[in-house]
Amino acid sequence: MDAHISTSTVAGTARAPPSKSYTHRAILAAGYSDGATVYDPLDSADPRATMRAVEGFGGSVDHPDDGSLDITGFDGTPEVPDNVIDCANSGTTMRLVTAAAALADGATVLTGDDSLRSRPQGPLLEALNALGVSAESTRGNGQAPLVIEGPVSGGRVDIPGDISSQYISALLMAGAVTDEGIELNLTTDLKSAPYVDITLEVLEDFGVSAEPVDATGAGGIRSAGAEGFVVDGGQQYSPEDGTYHVPGDFSSMSYLLAAGAIAAGDGESVVVEGAQPSAQGDSAIVGVLEAMDADIEWDQDAGEITVAQSALTGTTVDVGDTPDLLPTIAVLGAVAEGDTVIENCEHVRYKETDRVSAMATELEKLGVSVTEEHDVLTVHGGESSLSAAAVDGYHDHRIIMSLSVAGLVAEGTTTVRGADHVDISFPSFFDVLDDLGGAVERSE
Numbered sequence: 001m002d003a004h005i006s007t008s009t010v011a012g013t014a015r016a017p018p019s020k021s022y023t024h025r026a027i028l029a030a031g032y033s034d035g036a037t038v039y040d041p042l043d044s045a046d047p048r049a050t051m052r053a054v055e056g057f058g059g060s061v062d063h064p065d066d067g068s069l070d071i072t073g074f075d076g077t078p079e080v081p082d083n084v085i086d087c088a089n090s091g092t093t094m095r096l097v098t099a100a101a102a103l104a105d106g107a108t109v110l111t112g113d114d115s116l117r118s119r120p121q122g123p124l125l126e127a128l129n130a131l132g133v134s135a136e137s138t139r140g141n142g143q144a145p146l147v148i149e150g151p152v153s154g155g156r157v158d159i160p161g162d163i164s165s166q167y168i169s170a171l172l173m174a175g176a177v178t179d180e181g182i183e184l185n186l187t188t189d190l191k192s193a194p195y196v197d198i199t200l201e202v203l204e205d206f207g208v209s210a211e212p213v214d215a216t217g218a219g220g221i222r223s224a225g226a227e228g229f230v231v232d233g234g235q236q237y238s239p240e241d242g243t244y245h246v247p248g249d250f251s252s253m254s255y256l257l258a259a260g261a262i263a264a265g266d267g268e269s270v271v272v273e274g275a276q277p278s279a280q281g282d283s284a285i286v287g288v289l290e291a292m293d294a295d296i297e298w299d300q301d302a303g304e305i306t307v308a309q310s311a312l313t314g315t316t317v318d319v320g321d322t323p324d325l326l327p328t329i330a331v332l333g334a335v336a337e338g339d340t341v342i343e344n345c346e347h348v349r350y351k352e353t354d355r356v357s358a359m360a361t362e363l364e365k366l367g368v369s370v371t372e373e374h375d376v377l378t379v380h381g382g383e384s385s386l387s388a389a390a391v392d393g394y395h396d397h398r399i400i401m402s403l404s405v406a407g408l409v410a411e412g413t414t415t416v417r418g419a420d421h422v423d424i425s426f427p428s429f430f431d432v433l434d435d436l437g438g439a440v441e442r443s444e
Contacts, residue, residue, distance in 0.1 A: 001418070002418070002444075003430055003441070004414070004440070004443065005414050006388075006413040008439035009263055010436040011268035011269065012270065012271070012435065013273060014273070015274045016253040016274055017044070017248070018247065019042065019198075019246055019250070019278075020092075020249055021092070021280070023246050024096060026041065027069065028053070028173060029237055030054070030237075031074055032176070033239070036206075036244060037068050037244070039243060039244065039246065040068075040245055040246045041067075041069050042249065044424055044426070045089065046425065047090075050096070053093060054074070076177035077103065077104075085109065087111065088112055088113055089421075090116070091116060095170045096166065096170045097110060098170060101148040102131070102148050102151070104148075112144050117143055118143060121137065122142025127167065127184075130155075133149065134147070135147075136148075154182050154233050155183070159184055160188045161189060162188040168196050171184060172196075172231045175233065177233070178233040181231055181234070184230070192322075192323055193222075193223040194221055195281065197222045198280060200212075201279045208231075212229050213226060213229060224321075247274075248273075255404075256272050256436075258328050259405050260307035261292075261295075261307050261312065262331075263409050264307070265309070270306070270307055272307075275300075275303045282322055284322050286305065288332070292332060294307060314341075316340075317329055319342055319343070323347055327359050329342055330370075330379050330402065331363075331403070334363055334381055344375060351396070351398075352396040352424075355399060358396065367387045368386065369383040369384050387412060388407070388415075396421065397421050397424040397426065400422055404419070
């Protein structure tokens with residue numbers, strides 16, 4: 001599907017979908033338990049991959065009419081799957097489930113689509129091998145397909161923290177049900193620390209304790225500056241009352257907030273509901289918009305953020321802890337006065353696609369002046385004038401949504417190719433944009 005977005009203004013109230021990051025972890029945590037009900041989960045392609053994994057390990061996932069998930073878990077001891085587990089395009093599923101597979105007494109095969117089979121899994125495989133598991137890439141390149149043969153009993157292991165925080169999350173979740181527990185020693189600085197905080201929060205909600213080692217807690221991020229993590233073994237996943245509620249997703253909210261900041265009508269605003277505070281690092285989008293002089297207000301008690309069209313100014317943003325915000329910030333920078341410098345972004349190159357290069361390439365097609373360096377992306381807003389063009393979505397939901405927001409203020413009609421991949425995290429994105437007044441058409 002292609003999306004065609006014409007110059008238009010937006011206004012009104014919208015609700016972002018539930019958090020994908022929390023949904024993944026809650027589904028798998030319920031799988032590790034003997035059973036739990038997950039309320040308000042995100043219903044999209046990536047979480048469905050995690051559901052398939054839970055079922056592959058011997059659990060079951062039922063879908064009541066109220067939209068919740070009734071999950072019967074495998075109670076800390078996954079079965080050897082009858083078939084290959086297909087993680088589709090979900091990197092989170094692949095990494096979290098790789099560690100879960102290490103608990104099974106036998107071999108598990110994990111694979112995914114072309115994009116997922118090009119993403120790095122090597123450090124996690126090396127860590128599992130160091131813990132006594134046979135964890136191999138079938139092509140010997142550290143990428144899926146993977147073959148994992150356990151069971152793992154636990155232990156101490158070194159792992160880098162600057163490639164993917166999901167490696168740490170995966171080992172913490174699995175380590176809680178090993179015999180010995182797992183102690184992680186980080187060999188590099190931790191990137192994306194808020195995502196580990198999400199894992200720690202979900203573990204706590206499921207009655208599991210895991211702790212960072214020698215963390216500074218900078219910026220209120222529990223895992224910031226951590227030199228490692230410890231999770232005791234022999235724990236039981238068991239949420240209070242057998243239930244868990246997924247919060248709203250700030251990564252998805254970022255596109256709606258950006259749309260309001262650059263394309264709200266005169267005297268109008270966009271109100272985003274479901275914005276209760278949580279451990280999500282991407283709530284930093286509010287601070288980024290404030291730094292860019294946006295007219296924005298967050299009522300945390302009500303869980304509502306209101307943003308109006310604003311004369312934005314460029315700023316400098318470190319995305320070491322918030323890699324998923326880079327596409328959104330790049331679009332904001334394209335319409336801001338002056339330069340917007342996005343620093344510490346090398347790890348953003350290892351997502352569904354190289355998002356640094358993708359945003360630089362596609363924004364230039366729209367008439368934006370961009371300087372791309374290995375670890376820095378600079379958007380020269382003062383030298384840019386957005387004009388419609390046909391742009392590529394790279395099969396990447398975050399690239400698609402950010403470019404669609406840019407289309408609201410580009411002169412003419414912007415075509416975003418492969419737009420159906422918003423199903424990964426925000427299936428109703430174009431419906432919501434249309435409801436807010438965005439001029440959106442779709443074609444096969």
